[in-house]
Amino acid sequence: MKASFLLVPLAAFLNTSLVHAAGDAENGRLQYMSRCIACHSIDVSLAGPAHRGVFGAKAGSVAGFDYSPALRKSKVIWNERTLDQWLRNPEQFIPGQKMGYSVSDAKNREDLIAYLKTQTRR
Amino acid sequence: MLLAGRDASAASSTKSGAADVGILNVALGLEHQGINAYTLGAQSGLLQKPVLDIALKFQADHKVHRDLLIGAIGKLGGKAVEEKSLDMYAKALNASQLKTQADVLKLALSLELGATNAYLSVVPSFKDHALAQVAARLAADEVAHWAILNNALGLPLPAAMLFGA
Numbered sequence: 001m002k003a004s005f006l007l008v009p010l011a012a013f014l015n016t017s018l019v020h021a022a023g024d025a026e027n028g029r030l031q032y033m034s035r036c037i038a039c040h041s042i043d044v045s046l047a048g049p050a051h052r053g054v055f056g057a058k059a060g061s062v063a064g065f066d067y068s069p070a071l072r073k074s075k076v077i078w079n080e081r082t083l084d085q086w087l088r089n090p091e092q093f094i095p096g097q098k099m100g101y102s103v104s105d106a107k108n109r110e111d112l113i114a115y116l117k118t119q120t121r122r
Numbered sequence: 123m124l125l126a127g128r129d130a131s132a133a134s135s136t137k138s139g140a141a142d143v144g145i146l147n148v149a150l151g152l153e154h155q156g157i158n159a160y161t162l163g164a165q166s167g168l169l170q171k172p173v174l175d176i177a178l179k180f181q182a183d184h185k186v187h188r189d190l191l192i193g194a195i196g197k198l199g200g201k202a203v204e205e206k207s208l209d210m211y212a213k214a215l216n217a218s219q220l221k222t223q224a225d226v227l228k229l230a231l232s233l234e235l236g237a238t239n240a241y242l243s244v245v246p247s248f249k250d251h252a253l254a255q256v257a258a259r260l261a262a263d264e265v266a267h268w269a270i271l272n273n274a275l276g277l278p279l280p281a282a283m284l285f286g287a
Contacts (some may be wrong), residue, residue, distance in 0.1 A: 033232045033236075034232055034235045034239070035235075035236060035239055036236065037233060037236050038152045038233055038235075038236025038239075039148060039152055039236070039240060041214035043213060043214065044206075044210050044211075044213050044214035046151055046152075046154075046155055046206070046210075046211075047147075047148045047150075047151025047152050047154075047155065048148070048151075066203075068144060091247070096141075098141075098144035098145060098147075098148055100240075100243055100244040100247045101240055101243040101244070104287060
């Protein structure tokens with residue numbers, strides 16, 4: 001029996017899973033504009049630190065930003081898992097933080113993370 | 123300046139007061155940005171009356187918020203975060219990309235939505251409940267701004283439970 005008949009549904013499954021896992025960066029940008037820009041920007045630290053290059057960076061590492069002691073001491077590296085946990089409940093993830101803002105919807109978090117991933121260092 | 127008509131209670135412990143000061147300073151940073159965003163909008167020459175008058179009124183509201191937050195931080199013995207330069211806010215907000223009145227209003231709309239959500243989000247975090255109430259009142263001002271801007275842009279009415287989600 002040829003296994004090729006499995007390839008189309010398998011590919012469809014993988015494609016769906018990858019799209020879901022990857023998140024929608026454009027919706028993430030819209031989420032960023034409606035949720036984040038009051039305190040953050042990509043290239044300038046404001047009430048919150050700048051986000052360029054955040055994916056893969058160590059927490060509390062943007063030069064010149066006045067982090068809480070909790071963030072400065074944290075050894076967290078921002079990736080999909082840690083950003084998801086942080087955005088879901090910052091105080092639970094890193095107690096003593098001062099952001100306080102959370103994103104309750106899992107899809108919105110996923111899309112935000114997908115957008116942040118695109119904001120790489122120049 | 124007293125908060126909500128009564129003195130915000132002194133922190134029951136230094137640690138909780140410091141935590142509240144941290145949150146208040148994040149809020150103050152947000153207000154500094156809002157004030158400067160409206161300055162950028164007004165100086166852009168893109169806003170026509172009466173929209174310009176509304177933008178300046180909203181900016182004046184943010185200055186009231188700013189002064190209230192500075193007072194609260196001072197009462198708790200904290201140091202208020204300082205405003206950044208107008209150029210920094212211009213860079214952060216990509217002000218050079220603003221080409222029309224609608225562009226300015228959309229940016230203001232995003233900022234007011236962000237501010238509303240930020241205030242609603244920190245309400246449970248305050249150790250002092252009087253400050254939590256102030257945060258809720260600040261959120262109410264921001265959402266009033268948002269609603270007027272939303273209407274000025276001709277955008278649809280918001281879904282229920284949009285804010286603070």
